[in-house]
Amino acid sequence: MSIRRKTKELQDRMNIALSGGGEKAIEKQVAMGKLPARERVEAILDNGTFHEYDLFVEHQAKEFDMDKKILNADGVITGTGTIYGHSVCIYAQDFTVAGGSLGLAHARKITKIMDHAMKLGIPIIGINDSGGARIQEGVNSLAGYGEIFFRNTLASGVIPQISVILGPCAGGAVYSPALTDFVFVVDKISKMFITGPEVIKTVLGEEISMDDLGGARVHTEITGNAHFYAETELECFEQIKKLVTFVPWNNKKKADKFPTRKPRSKFKIDGIIPTDSKQPYDVRDVINSIVDDSDFLEIQEGWAPNMVIGLARLNGDTVGFVANQPLVMAGVLDVDSSDKAARFIRYCDAFNIPIITLVDLPGYLPGIDQEHAGVIRHGAKVLYSYSEATVTKITVILRKAYGGGYIAMNSRHLGADFVLAWPSAEIAVMGPEGAANIIFRKEIAEAENPEEMRKLKVKEYKKRFANPYAAAAYGYIDAVIDPTETRSYLMHALDVSKNKQELRPWKKHGIPPF
Numbered sequence: 001m002s003i004r005r006k007t008k009e010l011q012d013r014m015n016i017a018l019s020g021g022g023e024k025a026i027e028k029q030v031a032m033g034k035l036p037a038r039e040r041v042e043a044i045l046d047n048g049t050f051h052e053y054d055l056f057v058e059h060q061a062k063e064f065d066m067d068k069k070i071l072n073a074d075g076v077i078t079g080t081g082t083i084y085g086h087s088v089c090i091y092a093q094d095f096t097v098a099g100g101s102l103g104l105a106h107a108r109k110i111t112k113i114m115d116h117a118m119k120l121g122i123p124i125i126g127i128n129d130s131g132g133a134r135i136q137e138g139v140n141s142l143a144g145y146g147e148i149f150f151r152n153t154l155a156s157g158v159i160p161q162i163s164v165i166l167g168p169c170a171g172g173a174v175y176s177p178a179l180t181d182f183v184f185v186v187d188k189i190s191k192m193f194i195t196g197p198e199v200i201k202t203v204l205g206e207e208i209s210m211d212d213l214g215g216a217r218v219h220t221e222i223t224g225n226a227h228f229y230a231e232t233e234l235e236c237f238e239q240i241k242k243l244v245t246f247v248p249w250n251n252k253k254k255a256d257k258f259p260t261r262k263p264r265s266k267f268k269i270d271g272i273i274p275t276d277s278k279q280p281y282d283v284r285d286v287i288n289s290i291v292d293d294s295d296f297l298e299i300q301e302g303w304a305p306n307m308v309i310g311l312a313r314l315n316g317d318t319v320g321f322v323a324n325q326p327l328v329m330a331g332v333l334d335v336d337s338s339d340k341a342a343r344f345i346r347y348c349d350a351f352n353i354p355i356i357t358l359v360d361l362p363g364y365l366p367g368i369d370q371e372h373a374g375v376i377r378h379g380a381k382v383l384y385s386y387s388e389a390t391v392t393k394i395t396v397i398l399r400k401a402y403g404g405g406y407i408a409m410n411s412r413h414l415g416a417d418f419v420l421a422w423p424s425a426e427i428a429v430m431g432p433e434g435a436a437n438i439i440f441r442k443e444i445a446e447a448e449n450p451e452e453m454r455k456l457k458v459k460e461y462k463k464r465f466a467n468p469y470a471a472a473a474y475g476y477i478d479a480v481i482d483p484t485e486t487r488s489y490l491m492h493a494l495d496v497s498k499n500k501q502e503l504r505p506w507k508k509h510g511i512p513p514f
């Protein structure tokens with residue numbers, strides 16, 4: 001065969017393989033508001049950089065007439081490309097081909113590109129749009145999932161792993177995203193659940209829509225499984241591209257340095273904290289008034305909003321923020337906010353991102369619901385993550401730092417490198433009212449006017465402890481600073497700790513309170 005004929009054969013074969021599930025299936029996909037798989041990949045990557053692998057992979061299944069079925073690219077597109085000039089590995093399941101279901105060949109394409117990402121030390125982005133394990137391929141499909149989960153776990157903390165849920169992600173398939181660093185969902189398109197509506201109807205006799213069961217809002221607000229929510233696929237792709245500008249390409253690298261930019265002038269740090277210590281405020285205003293260009297990428301914004309986490313830059317370098325949010329439940333630590341903070345601390349530590357902790361909380365949330373939900377176990381994760389982390393850890397106590405909350409939020413005692421406090425800081429075992437009621441119980445009860453006496457004792461207690469100076473006297477905080485000095489102090493602390501090294505005792509791994 002001449003070269004020209006061979007080239008023609010290649011073109012013909014490619015045209016077939018690239019046609020996915022055919023025109024009708026693609027039309028159905030588009031009618032559902034979903035982009036075809038290759039268009040998704042191309043929209044995320046820099047123009048014209050996608051290089052596809054394994055286009056001609058074929059399944060070897062025979063059962064249920066599978067030997068008569070041709071599944072183009074076996075329902076998953078894999079390859080490499082760049083984002084802002086940096087290489088990434090990517091795969092996208094193609095729902096138009098057998099519902100994007102995962103058989104052995106499909107799984108092997110995914111594990112091959114994951115192995116590639118690990119060897120090259122570059123991120124892996126996975127677009128999920130699939131009916132789950134390919135039923136006709138039986139245990140081979142299950143094996144495929146197992147192989148993917150194994151690699152997700154090995155890659156965890158080594159290369160960034162990003163999951164994008166752009167269709168159904170059903171059954172065991174959900175566990176791959178759950179093992180990755182960041183999960184992106186899109187309104188009306190993402191559907192993520194272990195057991196679908198059909199199974200629920202059969203087993204429990206209940207009717208429930210896929211959206212109510214595992215739609216985008218469910219996972220950004222109720223379960224915390226997703227980290228970013230978008231209204232459209234294109235908005236989601238912009239979010240992914242923004243996120244990757246903040247993250248290092250692997251655990252041995254630092255994120256790209258950007259030019260330093262001052263916070264925008266509309267964000268003024270002075271006067272954010274109300275004079276009445278019971279009044280709430282938005283801690284994101286504090287973050288925006290500190291960071292470069294007031295550009296804060298909040299993560300898991302809709303879930304456990306009493307804790308704010310996210311990425312930003314100081315002096316052009318990426319930093320992670322963990323901050324109590326006084327606007328929601330006074331910023332208390334509870335089961336979900338503890339999980340949220342703890343996982344992010346470990347993420348930052350794994351990828352060499354310094355952590356800045358902003359403290360204003362009355363402590364752990366009291367009550368039988370929280371106790372029974374395991375606030376002891378979940379709260380311990382925060383202590384564990386901070387203590388374990390060896391990246392630069394800086395704390396700024398803005399206002400309340402009471403009891404367990406003081407210790408948990410990256411106190412000096414858990415290994416903070418720098419602890420700063422604003423003059424408004426109140427560092428104490430508990431709030432003034434509760435404390436006065438306990439330690440002055442006798443005086444209050446025996447007073448002629450107990451209410452007057454109580455107020456007096458609260459005032460006395462506040463004067464003694466509701467300030468940063470008792471802690472400063474013991475050296476538990478390094479400096480009491482004017483809020484306007486916060487940005488320059490933080491930049492200095494990051495600068496002097498550029499080469500920080502801290503060793504931990506050798507171990508195979510710890511046993512965190514999962």
Ligand code: HXC
Nearest residue numbers: 098099101130131132133134135145168170171172173196
């Ligand atoms: C084989 C599948 C499939 C699957 C869908 N298809 N899911 N083929 N295995 N798991 C096929 C359909 O037969 C159909 O083929 C095409 O994909 C499109 O599917 P539809 O049902 O027509 O699409 P839609 O109405 O949009 O519904 C999508 C869906 C539904 C909600 C995802 O297909 C569904 O419920 N699928 C099964 C989901 C599920 O329970 N998966 C869990 C499997 S068990 P044709 O040829 O008609 O176009 C599992 C365990 C793994 O994953 C455990 C690992 C630890």
